[in-house]
Amino acid sequence: MVAWRAAGLNYVRYSQIAAQVTRLCTKGGAAAKKSPATLKTSTWENGKLATKSQ
Amino acid sequence: MLARTIQRFSAVAQRGYAAAAAAPVKNANPEELRLTFASPDTAVFSNAVVKQVDVPTLAGMVGVLANHVPTIGVLKPGVVAVTTNEGTVQRLFVSSGTLSVNIDGSCQVLAEEVLKIEDIDESAARAELESAQKASGEGSEVARAEAQIRAEVAEALIKAATNQQ
Numbered sequence: 001m002v003a004w005r006a007a008g009l010n011y012v013r014y015s016q017i018a019a020q021v022t023r024l025c026t027k028g029g030a031a032a033k034k035s036p037a038t039l040k041t042s043t044w045e046n047g048k049l050a051t052k053s054q
Numbered sequence: 055m056l057a058r059t060i061q062r063f064s065a066v067a068q069r070g071y072a073a074a075a076a077a078p079v080k081n082a083n084p085e086e087l088r089l090t091f092a093s094p095d096t097a098v099f100s101n102a103v104v105k106q107v108d109v110p111t112l113a114g115m116v117g118v119l120a121n122h123v124p125t126i127g128v129l130k131p132g133v134v135a136v137t138t139n140e141g142t143v144q145r146l147f148v149s150s151g152t153l154s155v156n157i158d159g160s161c162q163v164l165a166e167e168v169l170k171i172e173d174i175d176e177s178a179a180r181a182e183l184e185s186a187q188k189a190s191g192e193g194s195e196v197a198r199a200e201a202q203i204r205a206e207v208a209e210a211l212i213k214a215a216t217n218q219q
Contacts, residue, residue, distance in 0.1 A: 003198075003199050003202050004199040004200070004202065004203055006195075006199075007195045007196050007198070007199035008195075008196065009196065009199055009200070009203075011128055011150075013200075014150060014203055015149070015150035015151065015166050016166075017200055017203045017204060017207070018131050018149040018150040018166065018167070018203065018207045019149040019150060019166040019167040021149070021182055021204050021207040021208060021211070022131070022147070022149035022167040022169060022207060022211065023167060024178060024182060025174060025175045025176075025178040025179040025182060025208065025211050026169060026173055026174070026175060027172075027173050027174065027175045028173070
């Protein structure tokens with residue numbers, strides 16, 4: 001078994017690290033050009049919207 | 055816990071809304087190889103007919119030609135080589151992702167990060183390799199395993215940049 005699997009990591013984590021390192025080793029900010037992600041969250045209570053998305 | 059979740063989200067980052075999926079190709083010839091090669095923000099090939107695709111997977115290098123047996127696999131950092139019908143070879147670095155080869159002749163290579171070979175910063179990769187190798191000998195088992203992954207990726211980047219694979 002590979003070391004990272006033995007340590008309890010899964011492939012999703014492996015992929016995440018691999019992508020991170022790849023972005024880090026990209027010339028001329030080619031990785032920085034991409035637009036950042038946005039995340040909207042809203043909470044619901046008893047089927048009703050408690051706070052609007054922010 | 056919440057902080058960790060947010061951190062995870064920011065680590066994946068750089069994803070927007072998905073575009074509508076393309077309609078399936080009708081009357082596609084199962085005797086040819088149709089490649090879809092994409093990352094979350096770019097499509098390098100979209101259902102293009104090609105001659106051959108070489109993909110690095112955790113189970114080893116997989117070469118796909120038309121009429122390949124249906125296969126699934128996960129990618130490991132390395133160079134994907136696509137041979138077009140004209141015989142030109144396009145080489146791109148992938149960090150990780152999935153490979154699927156289907157019975158209808160379609161093949162998907164979906165990578166988390168796709169990089170042109172000339173966009174690899176070799177000196178940054180060497181620095182990353184060194185720091186990862188240092189870190190792989192200390193800390194918890196998980197920290198050591200993560201450092202080993204970083205070292206593996208950096209090594210693959212250097213190999214790709216110096217044309218060793």
